[in-house]
Amino acid sequence: MRVAVLSDIHEGLNRKNTQTSIMKALADWICQHTPDVFIISGDMTAGPEKSRKLLDSLQAEFPAMKVLFVHGNHDVYADDANEAYDTLLRFPGNLGNGPIELGRDWVAIGDGGWYDYSFGVDGFTEEEFSRGTYGDFTWPDKLHAHWGQSDIERSKYYADKLEQQLELHQHKKIILVTHVVPFMHLVHVKNDPSWDFFNSMMGSSRYGALAKKYGVKKYIFGHIHTRYHEQHDGIEVLCRPLGYYPHEWTNPSADEEIREAIKLIKLD
Ligand SMILES: [Fe+2]
Ligand SMILES: [Fe+2]
Numbered sequence: 001m002r003v004a005v006l007s008d009i010h011e012g013l014n015r016k017n018t019q020t021s022i023m024k025a026l027a028d029w030i031c032q033h034t035p036d037v038f039i040i041s042g043d044m045t046a047g048p049e050k051s052r053k054l055l056d057s058l059q060a061e062f063p064a065m066k067v068l069f070v071h072g073n074h075d076v077y078a079d080d081a082n083e084a085y086d087t088l089l090r091f092p093g094n095l096g097n098g099p100i101e102l103g104r105d106w107v108a109i110g111d112g113g114w115y116d117y118s119f120g121v122d123g124f125t126e127e128e129f130s131r132g133t134y135g136d137f138t139w140p141d142k143l144h145a146h147w148g149q150s151d152i153e154r155s156k157y158y159a160d161k162l163e164q165q166l167e168l169h170q171h172k173k174i175i176l177v178t179h180v181v182p183f184m185h186l187v188h189v190k191n192d193p194s195w196d197f198f199n200s201m202m203g204s205s206r207y208g209a210l211a212k213k214y215g216v217k218k219y220i221f222g223h224i225h226t227r228y229h230e231q232h233d234g235i236e237v238l239c240r241p242l243g244y245y246p247h248e249w250t251n252p253s254a255d256e257e258i259r260e261a262i263k264l265i266k267l268d
Contacts, residue, residue, distance in 0.1 A: 003175075039220055070096065116206065119181070
């Protein structure tokens with residue numbers, strides 16, 4: 001079984017800024033490589049309806065390929081993030097609906113995840129992280145994602161839910177998927193507080209700890225727009241963001257950048 005991995009497509013922004021159809025570039029790649037499964041680990045675009053529509057059309061265009069998804073922070077930008085979360089669950093391939101078996105041996109388990117400041121630098125209080133403002137910059141989730149609960153509570157919701165599912169499926173080969181980052185060493189520390197402060201909003205060490213506890217084989221995430229593909233403690237770790245055009249791209253066209261961003265892996 002061949003699985004394509006991509007995240008952080010940010011369709012709206014990238015379509016506007018490149019003046020090209022990102023979804024057409026993606027469809028061309030799929031036609032060429034014909035994966036059996038396509039895992040999109042969050043930040044499809046901004047807002048739940050738009051994200052869901054894009055996912056629905058992608059799945060309709062390629063009915064033989066299973067599209068799996070977890071939401072990113074941008075996908076839940078709405079007046080009520082809980083409603084946004086539910087809207088996105090109506091996409092059948094959303095792993096928030098529950099684990100999806102891939103062949104006889106493998107299972108994909110996942111959900112968006114959130115952050116609990118476990119990657120935050122010393123010198124700030126929980127209250128400062130929860131306000132999310134450093135200098136004159138406020139973390140956009142503070143303005144656009146309204147859960148009606150604290151970041152720490154939201155992060156715990158996913159961790160508890162994922163742990164239940166991991167426990168039930170631990171006899172299988174597991175691919176764990178979140179949007180946010182599971183391991184501290186993957187977060188870029190610059191020793192510049194104006195950057196490092198926002199590392200607190202990158203993910204939670206609890207997701208990484210769960211992956212280790214339940215012997216997960218592969219961990220797929222996104223959120224940080226830095227590409228990774230490495231082995232960590234016996235886990236194949238993949239972060240394959242498309243990221244923002246132009247400053248995060250190294251190629252002039254969406255076709256080329258998508259080709260570089262997507263990783264095709266085999267399940268055996
Ligand atoms: Fe993103
Ligand atoms: Fe994100």
